[in-house]
Every structure is written in C-alpha cells, then in structure tokens.
Amino acid sequence: MTISIFDLQNIAARPGPRYRAIADQLRDAIRAGTVAPGTRLPPLRDLAHELGVTVGTVSRAYALAASRGEVSGEVGRGTYVLGLGSAAQTGTGVGSAAFLTMPEATEAAMKAALAPPAGQTEIANAAMAALLAELPGRDGPSPFNTYLVPGGEEQHRRAAAHWLSFDDFTPQPGGILICSGTQQAILTSILAATEPGDLILTEELTYHAMVQQAGQMGRRVAPVDIDEEGMIPQALERALREQKPAAIFIVPTLQNPTGAIMSEGRRRKIAELAIAHDVSIIEDDIYGVLATDRPSPIAQFAPDHTWYATSLAKSVGCGLRIGFLIPPSRLLERARAIQNGFGQTVPPLMAELASRLIETGDAATLCERIRSEMAARHEMTAKALGTERVTAHPAALYAWVELPDTWRAHGFVEAARTRGVAIAAGEDFMVGRADRASRHVRLAIGQPQTRDELARGLAVVTSLLSESHIGIVEPA
Template sequence: MTTWLPDLDSYPGPRYRAIADALAADIAAGRLAVGERLPTHRDLAYHLKVTVGTITRAYAEAERRGLIGGEVGRGTYVKAGTVRSAGDEWPQLPPPPGDTPAVVDLSLCTPSAAGVAEALAALLSGMKDPAGFADMLNYPPHGGLPAHREAGSRWLTRHRISAGPETVLVTSGAQNGMAIAFTTITRPGDLILTERLTYFGMKALTATLGLRLDGLSMDDDGLLPDAFEAACRQSAPKALYTVPTLHNPTTAIMPTERRRRIIEIARKYDVTIVEDDVFGFLVPDGPPPIQVLAPDITLHISSLSKSIAPGLRIGYLVAPPRLMPRLEATMRALNYAVPPLMGELATRWIEDGSADRFAETQCRECRARHALAAEILRDGPAVAVPSVGQHLWLKLPDPWRREDFVAETRSRGIILTGADVFMVGRGAAPHAVRVGLSMPARREDVRHGLEVIADLLCSPAGATVSMV
C-alpha cells in the first residue's frame, strides 16, 4: 500500500473534491502507478486531518471519474485507462485570486432565464407597427388594459384559478399585488396573521403599512388550523396571509382538507384570506388553490416573476367583485397602473404559448436541480425537505446553529439565507437555512455550492463558533 499523501493547498473548493483533483494530477504526472493500492479511508483521513466521510466522498468522486476502483477485502487501487478530469462532466468554477473559492449566491429564488432574453428580442423586433403602440402611450385603466386582464384571466385559468377578466387586476408583480391588497382591506394597527416563518417581503410590507404581524405555529404540512382558530378567538385579526403551496421558506404544501378547515375558521371569524400563489405553477397536480375553494373571501396573488422572469414585473391579483372598485382606487393611489408595454409583452407570450413553455422550462429545471441536491446531500447528516420548488429547505444537524452555518458557508463563497430572516415574532427560529437552487444560471454552479455545503456538514469545524 502506498503512503500517498497529497498536498491540497493548490486545490480550492471542498476538501473531498480537492483530494480527487490531487489524485488525478498525481496519476497524470506518473507519481501514482496503475494498480498501486491507495491508503485506507481511516489512514488518509488521519493524515489529512479530515473526516472519514470526506475521504469516502473523495474516493467515490475519483471512482466516478474513472481514476480508481475497489474490491471488498482488497482495498482501493489506481485504475488503468485514460484519466478524466471533473471538468469533463461538470465545468469547475474558476477561483478568484488567492485560495477563496468563487462566490455562488444561493440566497434568492430567481428563475432560470434560459431562452427568455432571446424570445424578448424576437418579440420586440416584430413590434414594428406604430399603430399598435397607441394604447400603450395613453393613461391606461387602473386595473390594466382590457386585453391584458383577459390574458391574465386565461393564464390563471390554465393554473386552476377561477377568475373572469372583471375580477383580475394587473399588478407590477406579486409584491405590488400584496401592497394593493393590504392597503385596501386594512388600516394601520390592524392585526395580520401568517405562518411563524414567512416571506420576508411580507414582513417589510406590514412594517411599512403600520400593521401588526403575528406568526402562527406550523408543521410539515404548513399552517396549523388550531393555532389559527386560537388567534382568531383571542385577537380579532383582519386578514390571514398564507403561502399554502410550496411555502416560502419551508416548501410545505398544505393538504386540501387543511385548506378547507382554514377557510371554515376564516368564515367563522370574518377574516379575509390573502393567498400568495407565486410558486403554484410548479405543482400542477397539487391541492386546489384556496381561491377556488373560497373565492368570496380570498384575494389571490400570482406573478410571472417565478414562471418567466422577475424583470417583467407583471402579476395578477384576483379578488371578489365587491372589492374590485376599492382595489382599483388603491392602485391609482399607489402607482396609477401597470406600464402597458410590460403588460403587452406578457399578454403576447400568454397568447402565443411562450409563457407556457417558459413555465415548463422552470418546472424541468427545478426537478433537475432537486435531483442534484438529493444526490449530493443523500448521505449527509442534514435533512433536506423534498420539494419541486425553486428553493431547498435544509434542516441543520447538531451541533450546527443557523447563524454559524450561514457565516461559515459565506466564508467559503456560498451565500445562503438563515431561518431567522423569515421568523415572525420573538420565538426562536429553527436551525435551518433556505438554499435558492434556481438562482445560479448554471447547474454546475449549483453543484459546486451544494458540494461545499455537504462537505461542511460532514466536517463541522465551525459549528461551535457561537458556543461559549
């Protein structure tokens, strides 16, 4: 057995990958001969001061590249054949000057932009008739041009929302829709209920509007009905804000019967439900939206930001007919109307089928990236909640604390969002992080980020930073 001991200083990135890269270099340089037996997992781990799990992953990566092979009882050997680098399958991120790996930002849920820019250029190049721009240069109706509301209605219907054009308000994205909804149905000082972990844009909005926000207990299926009813009985809330499908950040999908129970409680205590459904298109066979089950008490918010592109800034707010005049008045006060040109782009994509193709691209990409996460995190100690959404909810194992994990991954060039960002109220946030799988443009970058995370979880040297 060889006493092979690699120098890892020249190989940035996760330790297991550095070991595999060093092994490839030594084979290529002739420092390791074909058939030579490598150190045992335990011996190499001891000499390199890493965990046995890191060596196991390093040898598995080297075997995947065709560098080595092993047999039970005989150990691990250098294989014959052409050496393949990791870059043959997954291009590596180029490291910046020094030993710090390249930055991979996994902090947001930004959809894939594959093909969208090209489609936009083609669409704009075909809009050459000046007469077609006449309606886009005048003051539009506050709720949007009739054709744009009609297109929004058709788009929502494809995603199982019951909405005629007269109940659809075109908004500048979901955040604008939320602002219009809560400005209309609440007054400063009113109490709004939500899940104890909620979208941080909602926290910012309620603070701006002078609303009180209270978080309710939840489990793996989302908001707990008993907690909702107890809060209604004690505090007389004005509205409930919920993300029942692919909850942000936990990815929970609320079952149908629980949705019905939430509706029953809301009716009993006269609470308006504001349903944020921006991720709903990713679960076409999921439970029915709350708006379908209770259209008379629900304001439904969706957007094309997650299905097409966030820069489009087009969303749709569906509301009971009785609220539409007040919502349009709020729109007039806040931003008058959505720029008609952006509404026209969205409308044409909905009409020609491009929007459906973009949405399906997002679905396929999410499935591929979650499969990648399942592969890389499969044998680790953390619990990755299964999902098909644009983010991953990662429950950290002991002794990791979320703030230490976020700091440690950041020091290695990987940016995550800790659970405390989403916490409502004074309770302790869970030790978990949100991983924005959809944000990097390339899957290779996602793989790099996940491998750094997996390596760190298996070697928790920084887990005790906050323990004194």
C-alpha cells in the same frame, strides 16, 4: 464607543429562550433611551463570556435585533444600534434589499428564490421584436405614449384569466387587476383589507417582504404554527379566537421557505374559519403554477374573503414585473383606487409583452422548462446533501435544509459566506420566534446561472455540514 447594557439577572428572569431574552432586553434599553443610536455593542465572544452563554446564543440575539431593524452589523466594524423603527426608515431588517445583496458570493449565489435560466432572454427578445414590429400599424396610442388604466386593459386581463385558470378555478377578466409584481398585489391587499394597527396572522415562517410591508404600513404581524402541510387549522382557529386579527397571509402552494403544499381539505378548513370569523385571506400563490399537483386555491372556497395574488416572476421571468390580483368582488374598486393612488400602474410595454407571451404559448413553454430544470437541480441537491436533511418539492425554487446539532443557522450562513456562497438563514423567514428556524437554512437552488455554479455551491454546503461549528467571523 462599546458598552454593555445587558444584565444577566434581568435576562435570566425573562421567559422563553435565552437569545430572545437578550434581544428583548436590548429593545427595552433602546426604548428607555439607555442606549442611543450609534452605540457599538459588545463583540459576540465578549458578551457570550460576560453572560455565560454560547456565542451562538448571542449571535441569534443580535440576528433577531437585526431582523427587527434595531441594530446593524458589518464585518470588520461591529454591531451598532440603529434605534426603534429603523427598519422602515433605513431599509434594514427582514425584507430589506440587503436580503438579496451578497457581493461576496464568488462561488454561488443561492439566496434569492429566482427561476433558473430557461431561454427567457431569447424568447422575450423574439416576442418583443414582433411586438415592436406591429406597433406602427396598430390603432390607438402606442404603449410608449400612454399609461394603462388602473388594473390593466381588457386584453391584458383576458390573457391573465387564461393564465390563471386551471381545473375548476376560472377567474373572469373583469375581476382581475394587473399589478407590478406580486409584491404590489400583496401591498394593495394589505392596504385594502386592513387598517393601521390591525393584526395579520401568517405562518411562523413566511415571505420576509410581506412582514416588512405590513410593518411599514403600521400593521402588526403574528405567527401561527405550521407542520409539513403549512398552517395548522387548529392553531389558526385558536389565534382567530384569541387575537382577533383583520387578515391572514398564507402561501399554501410551495410554501416559502419550506416548500410545503397544503392539501385541499386543509384549504377548505382555513376558508371556513376565515368565513366564520369574517377575516380576510391574502393568498400568495406566486409559486402555484410550477406545481403540477397543486390543489385549488383557497380563493376557490372563500372568494368573498380572499385576495388572490400571483405573478409571472417565478414561473416565466422576474424581469417582467407583471402580477395579478383577484380581490373580493365587492372590494374590486377599492383595490383599483389604492393601486392608482400609490401611482403603481403597470408599464404598458411590459403588460403587452406579458400578454403576448401568454397568448402565444411562450409563457407556458418557459414554465415547463423551469419545472424540468428545477427537477434536475433537486436531484443534484439530494445527491449532494442526502435526502435525510432536505425537505423539498421537485418544482420548488429552493430546498429547506436541516442542520446538524453542531450548527446554528446564522453561523452556518456566515461560514458559507466566507467561502463565497450566499444562502439564507431560517431566521430570515421567522415571525416572532426562531426556535425551529435556527436549525435550518434555505438554499435557493434556482438562482445559480448554471448547474456548474450550483454544483460549486452545493460542494461548499456539503463540506460545511460535515464540519463542527467553527463559529462566526467576528469584528476585530
């Protein structure tokens, strides 16, 4: 059944952008029980005509409702109400597996921020063969016959300390926890630093999975304004004063999705604010080692308030699933207990392999190859799209592309999908608002397996940028 529960007068009376008013009225109707789960919403063009707005406005409203986990759309079937809280229950919404899934990407997949192929298979194969050959003569249990202690063994933490150290930032092995990737490190930080109902501040465009993790754990997330460096200290100070958050989540180096690198002066200011307001910082530095010009992490300036999280996923290979977390020292055992309680100990064989790659220098070799490949791919991107539309750092795994006035992000993404190219809309990274994000898309130029695949994807994007808005493919 298709119904319309939208009231033009109600929408017009709401403050803010019209697309948000439409999405908010839908949420109110779901909460009031006026519209039940399974209800089919009007097609985009029908509702646009009914309300006297553009198809793009309705598309943005439906996209916002989808990011909240309240509706789900499927080409050929329509958009259906899921109900409140469905994001956590069904996996839909921002941060879900659907974000990475794009089987229609026949020409190029440029949606997931993955490192490009750089010889990972060959190097890992040789390292694993050497590791397995050594096991029969080693003392102690085999990694096939034991679990790691929560946080990792001493040798794994020593290797991690070596990998993480640069300039004046010299973590000690005893303060590091080995994790199953950065996502586990972030989740552990959220659980240890906050309580259900607490508020986490983050950049207005941010890592989508963190938003989902926070929501599933009963935490709230609110945006802070950003500029070309990332989070703006003045906006953060105002939010700290007015909203009383428990934590700040931030990606200061190669910020996702914009690629910004925050200056050291700004990092110091944010550290000072966190200390003054006694608020935890969850610092996601997963891309940090890729940037040779990165400043010291915020953890260097506020070690007693910062949860520093990173991994080998973006700089060596995502298949390792090895991450590192440095909690405030007083909370180290709390973090270890949370990791153990959730059954998230690291597979011993992966910890052994990661340590070997670091100790032999193979990890550094792969990281340098990835940097070099990304620099070449950014040159390809700039040549194809023009530098005036692209914001990017040569080490970032993605480029942030501004769209012309004739496009909005979700329409552009859908048009690219129909031509076999998967990319991410700016709204996929929004927190609370999409005003700026609706005019941008993120191209994960590290994901294509070859430069030829990247070239095909860029050719489609370039062609679309020169076209007028052709609309969105709507359900029949």
